[in-house]
Amino acid sequence: MAKGSIEKRGKNSWRLTVELGYDAQGEREFERKTIRIEDPELLRAPRRLKNYLDDELVKFKMEIESGHYIRPEKLTFSKFIEKWTAKFVELELEEKTKISYKFHTERRILPYFKDMHMEKIKTLHITDYLDYLRTPEASLNKSGKPLGSATIVYNYRVLRSIFAKALEWRVLKENPMTGIKKPREDDIKEMEVYDEEEIELLFAALQDEPSHLRILVTLAVTTGMRRAELSGLEWKNIDLVNGTIDIKQTVPLFKDGQPVIKGPKNKQSKRQIALASSVVDELKLYRSEWVKMKLQLGDKWAGNDREFIFCRTNGIPCDPGLLTKRWIAFHRKHGLKPIRLHDLRHTSISWMIYKKVHSKAIAKRAGHTDTKMLEIYGHIFESVDKAAANVFDDMVKPAKRKA
Known part of the structure; x- marks a missing residue:
């Protein structure tokens, strides 16, 4: 040596x-x-x-x-990305975040900065890149439709990670991201929910649907569970005697054809949710059908000792994307207002606010870290605002007019 x-x-x-x-x-x-x-x-x-x-x-x-x-002064952006990917992205990030970071890096960031030397990338280069993301060229498709602000913000987050590691690993003496503010998210699509009439139409449309679809939509609306929580739900997590569901695991995505099973999003997400008696009855019926299906499969059952309540015909759990596809096909079939599967969670929370459930109880049931998250549900149902206005009827007395 x-x-x-x-x-x-x-x-x-x-x-x-x-x-x-x-x-x-x-x-x-x-x-x-x-x-x-x-x-x-x-x-x-x-x-x-x-x-x-x-x-x-x-x-x-x-x-x-x-x-x-490689000497820092000779290290190109592309070479550093190789190290950043191997030492940070692959080792420290969760699978879903890892995929997103690599996608945005390979899609636009790497081609833009590729051959630049790390120490020569300055703050102005970063601001030029963020301006570039707002041009038709950055869309990388024939339509030339501008990128959404959420995509631009995600690129900002990835760049911040890249240069923070470059500073931490002594590749750079100064961080070119210093002083660059996060881009504004000015085109975020406002959440949508079903109001009272739309909820009634929703459950009427479910009556003649297969039981697995009825349970999927019913749980999404009545428990406010996240999509990954629904994908990761097993029968062992459901207590049909006491009427509760324990949220202990999620399936956020599949990798190499197998589910990635992980813990809940945060400490608050690991929770127990009480079920309405009508929902328990629905689950009992579905459980009977589910058990018959498993027995009929026999040796073809590929779920081993796991029993996901939303699974394919071989016992493998449904990935979140499949649950979304089932939801989209259902609401299109019945001409319901097209909202996301995740918006059924928002509908659940809005309904509890409408019914005047205590904010702490709502936050606990939804798995929010605190009640501040509920501030985003200020729109809720029109009837709530009307009800709020009606409380002033007793206050305002009609004026007495002189004859």
Whole structure:
């Protein structure tokens, strides 16, 4: 292994030097790298500090000898993205976020900054890129329809992650994202819900539908469960005696044909939801049908010991996308107002507000972190506003007119 040395350069910085031999002119070649240590406990422990620096020198030598070391001043954006993807995206992000980060990076960010050297990317380059995202060229399709503000904001988030890691890994001394404000989301589609009449039409349309579809829509409306929570729901999570559902897992997506099973979104999302007695009755009927279906499959059952209540004919759980497709086909068939499957969750919360359920109880049932989330449901049903106006009838007395 090549020779190396460690030299103290400042109060908490050291320079690592590795000898590379001699060049064509007979001159000795070196590769150097400066590291800074911010940990005060490590700085106060000489033996630990020496061991740490020795380890860093060995790593530095191995990077050089394997050909993986690239001087920061020679590191292109594309090369850094390879490292960022391998060391951060693949190792630290959840599967769904990982897919989104890689998609937006490969779709527009990488082609735009590809051959630029990392230290030459400045704040102005970032602002130019965000301006580019608002042009027809950035849409990358024939229609030339401008990107939505949500896509632009997501690109901003990914860039912020990229350059934050570049700063953390000492590739850059300054972060070019500093001072750049998050783009405005001015075209966000307002949530839609079903009002009282539309809810009545919804449940009337469900009467002659297959039981699995009735249960899907009924649970979405009456429990406010998220789509991934519905996909991950198993019979073991449902207590038909006490009428409750325990939200303990989700299936946010499939990878390589298999469900990705993970815990709820946050601590509040792991919760127990009480069921209306009418919903329990529906679930009992569906349970009987579901068990018959499983028994008929016999050896063809591929779900092993898992029993997802929304599953394909072989026992594999339905992915969230399939649940959405079933919902879209249903509301189109019956001419119902076209809203997203997730908007049935919003309908559930709005209905509870309409029925004057306490805000803390609503937040707990919906799996929100606090009641502030409920502020976004200010539109609710028109009848709620009318009811609010009617409370003033007793206050305002008609004026007595003189004859």
